[in-house]
Amino acid sequence: MGEDALGRKARRLLEDKGLPALLPSVPRATGHVEVTLSPGGVPSYAFAPCPAYEAVPWTEELAAVAARTAVVSFGTLAQWGRVSRETVRAFLRAMPEGSLRVYDVNLRGHFYDEEIVRESIGMADAVKCNEDELPVLAAYAGCAAEPAAYAAFLRREGVQYFLYTEGERQSSVFQDGEVSVLATPMVEVADTVGAGDAFTAGLVAALVRGAPLRKAHAFAAELAAYVCTCEGAMPDYPAHFRERLEAGL
Numbered sequence: 001m002g003e004d005a006l007g008r009k010a011r012r013l014l015e016d017k018g019l020p021a022l023l024p025s026v027p028r029a030t031g032h033v034e035v036t037l038s039p040g041g042v043p044s045y046a047f048a049p050c051p052a053y054e055a056v057p058w059t060e061e062l063a064a065v066a067a068r069t070a071v072v073s074f075g076t077l078a079q080w081g082r083v084s085r086e087t088v089r090a091f092l093r094a095m096p097e098g099s100l101r102v103y104d105v106n107l108r109g110h111f112y113d114e115e116i117v118r119e120s121i122g123m124a125d126a127v128k129c130n131e132d133e134l135p136v137l138a139a140y141a142g143c144a145a146e147p148a149a150y151a152a153f154l155r156r157e158g159v160q161y162f163l164y165t166e167g168e169r170q171s172s173v174f175q176d177g178e179v180s181v182l183a184t185p186m187v188e189v190a191d192t193v194g195a196g197d198a199f200t201a202g203l204v205a206a207l208v209r210g211a212p213l214r215k216a217h218a219f220a221a222e223l224a225a226y227v228c229t230c231e232g233a234m235p236d237y238p239a240h241f242r243e244r245l246e247a248g249l
Contacts, residue, residue: 031051035193203220
């Protein structure tokens with residue numbers, strides 16, 4: 001974070017939601033994005049230049065967190081900055097053996113290239129993308145821009161899970177040759193900001209609790225659909241989502 005009004009606001013937001021966070025301050029402005037919604041609620045993004053999130057430092061405190069982390073989700077955007085790229089990779093290397101490293105691709109603007117994507121896949125156990133990102137990833141991989149073809153490529157790269165979302169149509173989850181395909185639940189959409197993140201979080205939260213792939217996938221799709229009914233990326237979730245997770249779905 002930067003030491004500015006946006007940084008302070010972000011800290012308060014996480015505190016209000018009861019989310020513990022390690023947020024080092026750096027001498028840059030806190031990153032932010034202007035989100036514009038289409039008539040159908042689909043977002044487009046305009047990013048501020050030289051954000052703090054491109055300069056996350058690698059520290060002893062962060063190394064201690066990595067050493068006890070069982071699941072991490074990392075993306076592409078922050079890695080456009082070399083400091084954060086090195087920190088992300090140091091964190092992944094410092095995690096315990098058997099941990100789950102989830103690469104939620106999230107290609108934004110021009111802030112990515114083939115090298116970043118390939119190296120991230122090489123450190124991931126799970127990869128998530130959407131229908132807009134798949135053609136880019138498939139071109140890098142030299143395979144057809146089809147989910148089954150890309151899932152096969154990822155298996156050859158040693159990736160265990162491939163999560164693929166197609167907006168209001170459907171989603172697919174591939175796990176070591178097994179596949180689950182589900183239609184997207186029909187809801188009244190307020191906006192879709194945060195739905196992909198909710199899908200990833202819901203699926204991983206269910207899987208690490210031992211849920212079967214199909215049940216974990218259904219839970220993730222329902223969670224993402226709920227986020228679409230709310231304005232903003234971080235709504236308060238109804239209690240039944242947590243209760244179902246704790247009960248093993």
